[in-house]
Amino acid sequence: MKRTNVVAAFTASVVVAAGLTGCSSGGGDGSDGPVTITIMETKQTNIDAIGKEIPGFEAEMAEQGKDIKVELIADVLTDEQFMTKMTQQLIAGQAPDVLDIGENMAISWSSAGYLAPLDDYLNEWDGWSHYYPAVKEAMTRQDGQVYSLPSGAGVLNLFYRKDILTELGVDTTQPETWDDLIARLVEVKEKTGDTPIVIPAGTAWGGGTWGEGFMPLLGGTDTEFYDTETDTWDLESPGWLAVFELYDDLVSNGLMPVEDLQNPNPWEPTKYEKFPEGEIQVAAQGTWGWKFDWGPDGATPIEGLEEKVSTWQFPGLRSGDEPYGWSSTGGGYAISEDSEKKEAAWEFIKYLSTGEPLAEQLVASGAASARDDLDDVAPYSEEPQLLQAGKDLGESVFVVTGDGAAQIGQAVASATELILSGEADGQQAYDAFVKDATDLLGPTLVKE
Amino acid sequence: MTSLVDVPASAQTATRPSAPRRRRGQTLPFVLLLLGPSAVLILVFIVLPAVYGLWLSLTNTQLTGFAARDPKFVGLDNYTYLLTSADFLNSLGQTGTFLLFSAIIGQTVLGMVAAILLSRPWIRGKGFFGAAVLMPMVVPEVVASLTWASVLATSPEGTLNRVTNAFGGEPTAWLQTAPMLAIILVNIWRGLAFAMIMFQAALEDVPAELIEAARVDGARAVQVFRHVTLPLIRGPVFLYLLLTTISTVGVFGLVYFLTRGGPGGQTRIAAIYIYERALQFSQVGIGSAASIILLVIVLVLGAVYVRLAKVEV
Numbered sequence: 001m002k003r004t005n006v007v008a009a010f011t012a013s014v015v016v017a018a019g020l021t022g023c024s025s026g027g028g029d030g031s032d033g034p035v036t037i038t039i040m041e042t043k044q045t046n047i048d049a050i051g052k053e054i055p056g057f058e059a060e061m062a063e064q065g066k067d068i069k070v071e072l073i074a075d076v077l078t079d080e081q082f083m084t085k086m087t088q089q090l091i092a093g094q095a096p097d098v099l100d101i102g103e104n105m106a107i108s109w110s111s112a113g114y115l116a117p118l119d120d121y122l123n124e125w126d127g128w129s130h131y132y133p134a135v136k137e138a139m140t141r142q143d144g145q146v147y148s149l150p151s152g153a154g155v156l157n158l159f160y161r162k163d164i165l166t167e168l169g170v171d172t173t174q175p176e177t178w179d180d181l182i183a184r185l186v187e188v189k190e191k192t193g194d195t196p197i198v199i200p201a202g203t204a205w206g207g208g209t210w211g212e213g214f215m216p217l218l219g220g221t222d223t224e225f226y227d228t229e230t231d232t233w234d235l236e237s238p239g240w241l242a243v244f245e246l247y248d249d250l251v252s253n254g255l256m257p258v259e260d261l262q263n264p265n266p267w268e269p270t271k272y273e274k275f276p277e278g279e280i281q282v283a284a285q286g287t288w289g290w291k292f293d294w295g296p297d298g299a300t301p302i303e304g305l306e307e308k309v310s311t312w313q314f315p316g317l318r319s320g321d322e323p324y325g326w327s328s329t330g331g332g333y334a335i336s337e338d339s340e341k342k343e344a345a346w347e348f349i350k351y352l353s354t355g356e357p358l359a360e361q362l363v364a365s366g367a368a369s370a371r372d373d374l375d376d377v378a379p380y381s382e383e384p385q386l387l388q389a390g391k392d393l394g395e396s397v398f399v400v401t402g403d404g405a406a407q408i409g410q411a412v413a414s415a416t417e418l419i420l421s422g423e424a425d426g427q428q429a430y431d432a433f434v435k436d437a438t439d440l441l442g443p444t445l446v447k448e
Numbered sequence: 449m450t451s452l453v454d455v456p457a458s459a460q461t462a463t464r465p466s467a468p469r470r471r472r473g474q475t476l477p478f479v480l481l482l483l484g485p486s487a488v489l490i491l492v493f494i495v496l497p498a499v500y501g502l503w504l505s506l507t508n509t510q511l512t513g514f515a516a517r518d519p520k521f522v523g524l525d526n527y528t529y530l531l532t533s534a535d536f537l538n539s540l541g542q543t544g545t546f547l548l549f550s551a552i553i554g555q556t557v558l559g560m561v562a563a564i565l566l567s568r569p570w571i572r573g574k575g576f577f578g579a580a581v582l583m584p585m586v587v588p589e590v591v592a593s594l595t596w597a598s599v600l601a602t603s604p605e606g607t608l609n610r611v612t613n614a615f616g617g618e619p620t621a622w623l624q625t626a627p628m629l630a631i632i633l634v635n636i637w638r639g640l641a642f643a644m645i646m647f648q649a650a651l652e653d654v655p656a657e658l659i660e661a662a663r664v665d666g667a668r669a670v671q672v673f674r675h676v677t678l679p680l681i682r683g684p685v686f687l688y689l690l691l692t693t694i695s696t697v698g699v700f701g702l703v704y705f706l707t708r709g710g711p712g713g714q715t716r717i718a719a720i721y722i723y724e725r726a727l728q729f730s731q732v733g734i735g736s737a738a739s740i741i742l743l744v745i746v747l748v749l750g751a752v753y754v755r756l757a758k759v760e761v
Contacts, residue, residue, distance in 0.1 A: 084727050087511050108512035108730070204708055259602055259621045262711035269603075403513045410729055414713075421712035440729060442515070 034067040035344045038096035040086070042077040045292050046100060049364035050352070057351045068344045078265075080206035083108075083406075090114040090336060097339040098348055100151060102331040104207050104406050106139075109334075110147035111403045116335040117145040121346045127354055127371070132393060135370040138329040142231050142402040148332035149353055152367025154287035155392045156216045156326040157311040158197075161281045168192070174323055175315045178246055181282075185255045188281055195257040197282040198270040201247060201416040202261045209416060210409030213284055216326035217243045219399045221317040226401040232447040233404055235434050242318050244433065245426030247419050258420045272300040284314075286328055287389040291366025298366075306385070327396035329370060362386060368393055407440035505737035511730035519733070526737035536738060538713065539721035540745075543697060546632060546717050551696040552689060554636035559643020559688075564673075566644070567651050578644075585641035593705030596634045597623075600706075627707050627715045634702060639695070643688055650684035651677070686757030690750050697746050718742050 041047045054070045061068040073096055077085065083105055089095040090109060101109070109115050122128040135153060139146045158181075165172050165184075168191050175181035188196040200213030218225060222239020226232075250256045257280065260269040271293055274280040285293070294302040294309065302308060313323035333349040335342050351357055353371075359380035362369055368389035374380055375387060401408075415433035418424035424432060438446055505526055509519040530536045562581055566574055584592065599607040602621040609619040623630055654677055662672045678685075700719040703709065709716035709724070716724075718738065726735025 080728070087727075087730065091511060111514045112510075112512045112516035203710055259624050262624055263602065263621075264597070264705070264708050406512060407729060410724075417710065417712055421710075423712055440731075 034069055035341050036069040036071055037098060037339075037341050037344045037348060038071045038073055039098040039100070039348070040073040040075060040096040041100055042075055042079075042082045043292075043365075044076055045297070045365050046361075047072065047074040047076070049361045050100075052360065053352060053357045056357065057348055060351065061347065066344075066347070068347060070348060078206060079208070083207070087114075090338075093338040095336040095338065097336055097341050097345040099334045099336060100332075101148060101334055102207070102211070103328070104211060104409060106148045106331055106334065107141065107402060107405045110141050110145075111143075114337055115147040116337045116339065116342055117147055118149060118335070118346070119145050121350075122146060122149070125350060127350065130371040130373045132370060132372060134327070134394065134398065135329045138327075138398055138400055139332070140400075148334040149349055150329055150332035150370040151352065152362050152365060153370040153390075153393055154328040154367050155389045155396050156212060156284060156286045156328055157313055159275075159283050159285040159289050159309055159311050161275070161278050161308060162310040163308040164278045164281050172310070174312050176323060177321075178249075178315045178317050181312075181315050182249060182253065182255070185250075185282065186253060189253075189255060192279075194274075194279050194281070195255055196280060197250060197255050198257060198261070198275070198280050199247075199250070199284040200267075201256070201413075202266065202420045203413045203417045204262060204264055204266045205413070207406070207409050208267070209413040210405075211328075212286065214243055214247075214412045214416065215399075216284065216314060217246060217317065219326060219397050220314050220324045221321050223397070223399050226399060227447050228400060228402070230447060231402050232445055233401075233408060233437065233441060234447040235437055236447075238318075240433065241426065241430045244415065244419070244430040246317060247416055248426035248429065251419050251422075252425075256420070258422075261420050262417070276300045276302050287368050287386065288366035290383075290385045291364065293366075295366060297364075325392050325396040327393050327398040329393075329398065404441045404445040407445075408437055411437035411440055501736045501739060504732055505740050507733050509733040509736075511727075511732055513730065516730070522733070526734050527741070529734065530738055530741060535713070535716075536721060539716050539718045540742075542628070542714070542716055543718040543742075545628060546635070546699075546703075546715075547693060547696050550632040550635035551639065551692040554632065555639040555643045555692055556685070556689060558636060559640055560647050560685075562640065562644040563647035563651055566648060581644055582641045584638045587638075589638075589701040590705060592634070592638055593702050596630075597706055600630055623707055624711050627711060631703050631706055631715055634706065635696065635699060638702065639692060643692070646684055646688045647681070650681035654680050683757050686753045690753040690757075693749050693753070694746055697742060 039050060041050050051072055051074075054072060058069060079102055086095060086099065086101075086105070087109070090112075091114070095114070099105075099115075106115070131150070132153075135150055136146075139148060139150065141147055160172070162172055165188070168188060170184050170187055170191075175184065185196045188194065199217070200208040202209060205213070218239045221242055222237050225234055225237040225239055227234055247256075251258060257270055257274065260266050260274075263269065270280055271283055271285070275283050276294060283289075289309075290305070291298055293299050294305050296305075313325050315321075315323050333352060335345045335349070339345055352361065355374075355377055358369070358371070359374060359377040361367075362374075363379045363383055363386065366386065368386050369375070369380060370393075375390065380386060411433050414436055415424070415429040418432055419426070419429045506521060506523060507519045508515065508522045508525075510516045562577075565571055566578060571577075587595070600622040601607075601609070602619065602624070603609070604613060604619045606619070606622075608622060609617075612618075612620065658676055658680070659672055662676045667675070698719060699717070700723060703715055703717055703720055704723070707715045709720040722735050722738045722742070725731050725738060
């Protein structure tokens with residue numbers, strides 16, 4: 001063989017060998033050795049809370065003769081960023097073994113086949129019988145299977161600055177209707193010049209516009225917008241227009257901070273700056289506001305939170321509607337379908353969802369328990385707001401939806417953006433929403 | 449075993465490769481060795497993804513939901529949908545505005561002015577001026593975006609609002625009141641340096657005697673530039689236009705971090721539209737078709753530039 005050919009062959013061999021070595025790296029979890037599972041968390045509060053539980057889990061597994069290690073992947077992201085990133089990883093089969101996900105993600109990923117069904121594990125676990133029936137119903141997806149176990153539950157209400165409203169002489173009793181509340185907000189605006197209420201709206205808020213703003217308002221006045229028999233969205237259900245008109249009322253009366261809502265990360269100037277400073281007096285917010293947002297270790301602590309802040313239920317929107325809280329229970333811990341360590345992953349989820357580890361996480365993130373046997377477990381037992389939220393869960397409203405929730409969320413975000421920018425009134429925004437949603441959902445997911 | 453000795457001399461001559469062919473045969477492995485890795489990388493990371501993208505654009509592939517399980521071939525449906533979609537056509541219009549004012553007019557004209565100024569012998573502080581223009585080019589895109597987000601912030605603490613406040617102005621939400629103008633200015637700021645470098649190099653190649661001759665003939669500075677300098681640097685100018693068109697149409701991070709396409713879709717350029725469709729709405733089929741349409745538009749523009757400049761690329 002000539003020298004040049006030898007050099008070429010040698011180089012090619014080295015390149016191929018290096019490539020194959022690269023492809024084969026990343027192993028090390030043979031069946032006889034220790035098993036390492038991965039979990040990803042994207043909120044600092046959850047990163048801290050899960051990190052704290054890992055040593056206890058590994059020790060408990062060691063006592064049972066199982067050598068299971070947990071690697072926490074800490075990556076602070078918004079929900080939107082997380083969903084975009086994780087969707088790619090799930091498709092590529094590179095996702096962490098355990099995922100901590102929201103409701104929209106659970107719906108979108110389970111229907112696509114990216115998550116492992118948990119039914120077999122749940123049926124053999126006595127802890128499952130302690131979950132509230134309403135929670136179990138909310139977790140059950142269209143195919144009748146459960147893909148995620150709630151890490152906590154919450155009730156969305158209107159949080160208001162009791163101290164500011166009292167000082168201004170504005171009524172702080174539960175408003176029965178939105179007309180009643182809007183009259184009070186107008187009074188606040190006249191006295192302070194502020195934009196007194198923030199409800200997630202527009203495209204910049206991402207999935208929160210649907211999950212933490214529009215959907216709670218819609219579900220309180222109209223539970224027929226999703227047809228569980230045909231698994232389709234009824235875009236002509238009357239609640240849609242009523243909610244768009246409510247947004248229009250709030251914006252046209254100058255009650256919403258429209259500029260803040262159109263900026264990237266709109267929760268920062270609104271929930272993290274103006275509400276703590278008392279320049280926004282009312283905010284649509286879940287139970288986690290007590291800890292995650294405004295608690296002593298939260299994003300922007302409010303000193304004397306319990307004295308300064310209180311909650312109203314959402315007022316009735318249409319004639320005959322009663323005030324209500326909106327329960328949030330649809331997300332939780334899930335296992336990637338491509339995970340090769342599902343048993344170990346389930347052991348970790350089970351540990352996180354039981355007793356003191358669960359109580360500690362709930363307190364850290366400000367969530368209510370989705371189980372009926374946690375009220376006496378410290379430190380959860382020492383948190384009156386969370387205990388109350390747990391009790392409220394049973395009376396709260398929730399509408400189970402299915403495939404297409406993410407697309408509906410996008411269409412709602414775009415349509416409410418039109419209201420924020422003054423390009424559409426309620427009816428025009430609704431018309432734009434129907435067009436967009438029909439387009440995004442496709443014919444099979446829209447009710448005839 | 450056959451020995452060469454047994455072969456007649458005439459036959460040996462006939463079968464022996466000529467000198468150039470032998471050299472070609474000897475160098476082929478080296479050529480393959482040198483070009484092979486690049487060719488493989490281009491094939492794997494550019495050609496195959498492009499072909500796959502073309503295939504995806506002909507399907508209804510989605511990333512999430514039940515539709516993700518069973519993508520189907522839909523022919524040209526995605527293209528028909530996009531070319532009749534007001535949103536997509538609007539995003540192409542936004543892209544055109546962004547390209548025209550930030551790259552073709554802004555960067556090119558200002559880059560040329562900066563290059564001409566720096567080529568003047570009487571200019572003082574060239575080093576400082578050149579460094580100041582170059583600095584935006586070395587700042588990472590995300591850092592540049594976040595810096596400008598701070599400059600244009602709505603609050604009274606925003607840098608620009610502080611400046612206007614010094615003259616008695618009220619705080620302004622710049623990214624709401626003039627979002628397209630804002631991203632155009634930021635893109636000019638960022639791309640100016642590259643234009644300046646290219647034009648400076650081109651201007652240095654213009655023979656000084658031609659300029660001198662024109663001046664002796666009584667041409668004014670503008671006439672010299674219009675009739676002597678510009679025709680001589682036409683190649684580099686159109687090459688720059690080609691490069692800046694490609695890079696500006698592909699701008700994503702700068703706009704995403706500043707406005708995310710808002711408010712109300714006023715800055716939803718094509719790159720943002722594609723990102724939203726493919727990754728946020730999970731409609732990869734439609735996102736791929738939009739990318740292919742954009743690619744075709746850029747190719748057409750590129751062909752026009754090359755033809756105008758007669759540049760060999």
